[in-house]
Amino acid sequence: MLAQAPDASSLRAAQLLASGRSWPLTGAEDDSALWGECLGSTVTPYRTVVDLSGPAYRCSCPSRKFPCKHALALMLLWSDGTVGTNGGPPDWAASWLAARSAKASDPKEPKAPADPAAALRRAEQREARVASGLTEVDRWLCDQVRQGLAASQRYGYRHWDDIAARMIDAQAPGLAERLRALAAVPYSGPGWDGRLLEEYALLWLLAAAGREQAGLPPPLRDTVRSRVGFTIRQADVLASATPVRDHWHVLARRDLDQDRIRTRRAWLRGRHTGRTALVLSFAAVGQSLDDSLTVGTQIDADLAFYPAAVPLRALVATRYDTGPGGVPLGATVAEMLAGYAAGLAQDPWLDTWPAVLEATPARAPVACLSDAVGEALPLHPGAGDCWPLLALSGGHPLTVAGEWTPRGLWPLTAWDEGGMAVPL
Amino acid sequence: MSPGLRSDEGATKEGGTLEAPRRRAGDTVNSWHDLVTASLIGTERSVVPAVGIPGLPPAEDDPGDPAAVLLDRAALLTAARRAGRRPDRAEPLPACAPDPRPTVSPAAARRLRRLISGEHPDLLTEWLAAAVARGLRLPPQLLPALLDRVRRGRPADPGLPRLLAQAGGPRARWLADLNPDWEHAAEEPSTDDKTWRLGDTRQRRGYLASLLNRDPDAGRALITGGWDAAGAADRVMFLSVLADALGPADEPLLEAALDDGAEDVRRWAAYLLARLPGSALGQRMAARALRYVRVEQTVPGPRLSIGTSRQPDPELQRDGIAAHPEPIRAPVESRNHVLLEVLARTPLSTWTDGFGLTPAEVVALPSGGWAPVMFAGWSRAAIAQGNRDWISALLGRALLGPPGPAAEIEALRQLARRADPALGAPGAVPVSAGDPDAPPPIRDAARILRFRHDMLKELDDG
Numbered sequence: 001m002l003a004q005a006p007d008a009s010s011l012r013a014a015q016l017l018a019s020g021r022s023w024p025l026t027g028a029e030d031d032s033a034l035w036g037e038c039l040g041s042t043v044t045p046y047r048t049v050v051d052l053s054g055p056a057y058r059c060s061c062p063s064r065k066f067p068c069k070h071a072l073a074l075m076l077l078w079s080d081g082t083v084g085t086n087g088g089p090p091d092w093a094a095s096w097l098a099a100r101s102a103k104a105s106d107p108k109e110p111k112a113p114a115d116p117a118a119a120l121r122r123a124e125q126r127e128a129r130v131a132s133g134l135t136e137v138d139r140w141l142c143d144q145v146r147q148g149l150a151a152s153q154r155y156g157y158r159h160w161d162d163i164a165a166r167m168i169d170a171q172a173p174g175l176a177e178r179l180r181a182l183a184a185v186p187y188s189g190p191g192w193d194g195r196l197l198e199e200y201a202l203l204w205l206l207a208a209a210g211r212e213q214a215g216l217p218p219p220l221r222d223t224v225r226s227r228v229g230f231t232i233r234q235a236d237v238l239a240s241a242t243p244v245r246d247h248w249h250v251l252a253r254r255d256l257d258q259d260r261i262r263t264r265r266a267w268l269r270g271r272h273t274g275r276t277a278l279v280l281s282f283a284a285v286g287q288s289l290d291d292s293l294t295v296g297t298q299i300d301a302d303l304a305f306y307p308a309a310v311p312l313r314a315l316v317a318t319r320y321d322t323g324p325g326g327v328p329l330g331a332t333v334a335e336m337l338a339g340y341a342a343g344l345a346q347d348p349w350l351d352t353w354p355a356v357l358e359a360t361p362a363r364a365p366v367a368c369l370s371d372a373v374g375e376a377l378p379l380h381p382g383a384g385d386c387w388p389l390l391a392l393s394g395g396h397p398l399t400v401a402g403e404w405t406p407r408g409l410w411p412l413t414a415w416d417e418g419g420m421a422v423p424l
Numbered sequence: 425m426s427p428g429l430r431s432d433e434g435a436t437k438e439g440g441t442l443e444a445p446r447r448r449a450g451d452t453v454n455s456w457h458d459l460v461t462a463s464l465i466g467t468e469r470s471v472v473p474a475v476g477i478p479g480l481p482p483a484e485d486d487p488g489d490p491a492a493v494l495l496d497r498a499a500l501l502t503a504a505r506r507a508g509r510r511p512d513r514a515e516p517l518p519a520c521a522p523d524p525r526p527t528v529s530p531a532a533a534r535r536l537r538r539l540i541s542g543e544h545p546d547l548l549t550e551w552l553a554a555a556v557a558r559g560l561r562l563p564p565q566l567l568p569a570l571l572d573r574v575r576r577g578r579p580a581d582p583g584l585p586r587l588l589a590q591a592g593g594p595r596a597r598w599l600a601d602l603n604p605d606w607e608h609a610a611e612e613p614s615t616d617d618k619t620w621r622l623g624d625t626r627q628r629r630g631y632l633a634s635l636l637n638r639d640p641d642a643g644r645a646l647i648t649g650g651w652d653a654a655g656a657a658d659r660v661m662f663l664s665v666l667a668d669a670l671g672p673a674d675e676p677l678l679e680a681a682l683d684d685g686a687e688d689v690r691r692w693a694a695y696l697l698a699r700l701p702g703s704a705l706g707q708r709m710a711a712r713a714l715r716y717v718r719v720e721q722t723v724p725g726p727r728l729s730i731g732t733s734r735q736p737d738p739e740l741q742r743d744g745i746a747a748h749p750e751p752i753r754a755p756v757e758s759r760n761h762v763l764l765e766v767l768a769r770t771p772l773s774t775w776t777d778g779f780g781l782t783p784a785e786v787v788a789l790p791s792g793g794w795a796p797v798m799f800a801g802w803s804r805a806a807i808a809q810g811n812r813d814w815i816s817a818l819l820g821r822a823l824l825g826p827p828g829p830a831a832e833i834e835a836l837r838q839l840a841r842r843a844d845p846a847l848g849a850p851g852a853v854p855v856s857a858g859d860p861d862a863p864p865p866i867r868d869a870a871r872i873l874r875f876r877h878d879m880l881k882e883l884d885d886g
Contacts, residue, residue, distance in 0.1 A: 148466025
């Protein structure tokens with residue numbers, strides 16, 4: 001059910017809302033429909049209806065996300081069993097549900113467009129809010145640099161959470177997410193000052209790009225907008241992207257837990273196109289993540305890529321077949337770095353880059369991977385010594401897949417002598 | 425115009441020579457450090473340094489807000505530094521020698537992962553020994569976790585480092601050489617006799633065990649030769665190592681050790697003598713046991729009649745049985761205590777030969793309220809004497825038989841760990857044992873049997 005969430009921030013918002021206090025009225029009918037009234041920032045509560053047979057959603061809130069956090073929260077409440085079942089739907093829910101079932105029985109009737117004028121008005125409102133958010137973040141960044149970053153280690157999390165919360169209000173969740181993550185940087189060990197300046201500088205660049213987006217080439221504009229926090233509905237991606245069919249090798253997977261949300265990143269590489277794809281899935285902490293992409297396998301599938309200057313994120317549109325993946329071709333360090341540089345030229349905010357290397361682990365001067373010509377890259381400090389990787393190699397070269405980041409390579413998968421993929 | 429900017433202009437003019445790129449790269453690094461320093465102090469109190477990026481014209485002096493200028497330059501340099509990152513150099517590691525053995529099957533590897541993560545920790549030794557016996561290699565990626573477990577002494581087994589060295593092969597040794605924490609986690613005991621004279625207790629123990637394994641007579645000679653000069657701790661070490669290489673030739677030493685001054689030495693000697701087939705101590709125990717336990721013919725059939733003696737038995741204490749139970753170790757009544765301890769040390773052939781019955785028939789004899797004591801005593805004897813027929817019979821009684829004695833959980837677990845693993849085959853364990861309503865000890869034993877059966881089958885299927 002939570003796979004319906006358009007992104008992690010919607011899911012997080014929904015979890016906060018999913019308590020009885022926010023919902024003076026909820027109801028359900030035969031596991032086919034849910035409705036509820038949710039107290040929000042406005043005088044009248046938002047009215048939310050979910051048709052579970054679709055699923056389809058309707059909510060009186062102004063959000064353009066689909067489903068919105070209210071619909072998600074209502075489904076969370078329902079899956080917790082806290083939605084009552086007595087009494088039929090109120091009129092406002094019943095009319096929509098009736099219209100839906102009428103439409104379902106007559107599939108020829110085209111989908112009625114939502115009020116286009118209202119949608120346009122909402123879109124314009126959001127653009128204006130985000131624009132003021134970008135100006136605010138600009139001012140905040142200048143303040144930081146003017147006063148100096150030296151005091152950052154004395155600030156608490158609040159310092160970054162406050163400005164992050166203001167970006168949420170400005171409907172720029174992408175900026176909020178970046179800002180919130182900064183709170184950990186001053187405690188990330190030696191070199192934190194440089195890393196904090198890097199992040200501030202990239203935010204500064206993002207805010208500038210967001211203001212000037214009208215003048216950007218369309219793919220870069222898509223990248224900037226998605227990094228600021230404008231999400232694209234999965235349905236729109238599926239509808240507008242030309243599907244790329246290939247045998248996609250699932251190279252590596254990484255799960256991250258943050259703020260009660262688990263994110264799974266699966267890195268795929270097309271055997272024929274040579275393209276790399278990143279498939280994301282989300283779950284609440286404690287719930288299991290999508291397990292359909294197994295490291296080491298290869299899926300014959302259509303992928304739909306989100307539009308971006310460097311299109312990496314994709315959806316599995318249609319899946320035809322699954323088989324064993326074999327050992328991928330590993331690059332040299334120089335080849336991988338050249339690929340990353342080319343990616344940065346298109347998207348300067350890229351900080352997680354798929355790496356498949358043919359290399360030997362080494363430990364001196366730091367834990368690293370060294371290729372056939374002796375060029376080496378450090379492992380990410382968070383990956384530690386990565387003893388299983390050393391054990392698999394025994395001092396011999398092997399194929400390693402992972403994520404290259406400015407702090408080092410995070411190894412995720414290695415292939416053993418028998419050609420089996422071993423998640424690290 | 426700042427000096428930094430001027431030097432950068434110079435570098436641009438020099439473009440094309442071999443020297444220039446290196447100097448420019450250095451400039452990039454320096455200007456980044458300058459920018460970081462300025463950002464730490466804050467633009468209120470510092471001057472924004474100029475930056476130079478190879479291939480780009482130098483930044484012009486910006487009359488705007490110094491903070492904005494600094495952020496502009498930092499953004500440019502961040503992208504440039506990330507895109508222009510150069511590879512490092514590393515010192516290669518020595519290459520590990522090849523291991524020609526085939527690797528265990530993926531199913532066996534998954535099982536090993538479960539064992540390492542703490543499931544049935546007592547079965548790790550058996551799994552490793554079974555892999556070594558089958559000439560199989562461990563999945564290398566699991567060696568680090570295994571080395572960690574052995575280093576932390578879980579399960580506590582002094583023979584584990586040797587076993588891990590054999591099972592892990594050259595790869596385990598190679599890893600252990602890289603990490604001082606694992607120095608002793610995968611080592612074959614030294615065979616250099618200097619170890620015996622100069623080593624610490626752990627090393628001497630390893631040396632003695634390995635010598636007893638290769639040349640039992642030489643090992644025995646080492647023990648008897650060093651016995652008189654050894655302290656109590658060393659004597660206990662001798663006896664605990666001897667436990668794995670026990671033979672009739674050891675009886676005189678053990679019998680003498682029953683009169684040792686140290687209680688631990690006496691206890692070990694009595695324990696080993698009870699395990700030694702045909703020992704005088706075993707005969708003395710058998711005589712006692714037959715005084716306590718008789719077969720009585722009754723109308724429904726034969727049953728056991730038990731009568732413990734209240735007469736003092738001065739030899740009992742010498743044979744390792746205290747007059748009263750230790751309150752913590754054996755929470756049993758006093759009279760049960762003596763019976764239990766005697767049963768645990770009595771050769772099992774005493775019953776089969778004396779009654780003319782099979783083990784299964786003996787354990788099926790009704791004994792009324794004594795049944796739990798009989799079961800526990802026989803279980804300990806079966807485990808100490810390594811008698812698989814008896815282990816099977818006792819487990820069968822507990823798992824298959826009619827509602828039997830409420831056996832001690834630990835006794836059942838121990839039996840299940842040592843029984844013929846075929847008992848764990850599907851169908852061999854009755855439905856009632858896997859039944860959620862079965863008593864927990866029974867379910868526990870059934871689970872252990874099943875786990876062992878499966879794990880050995882996976883290794884055979886490799």
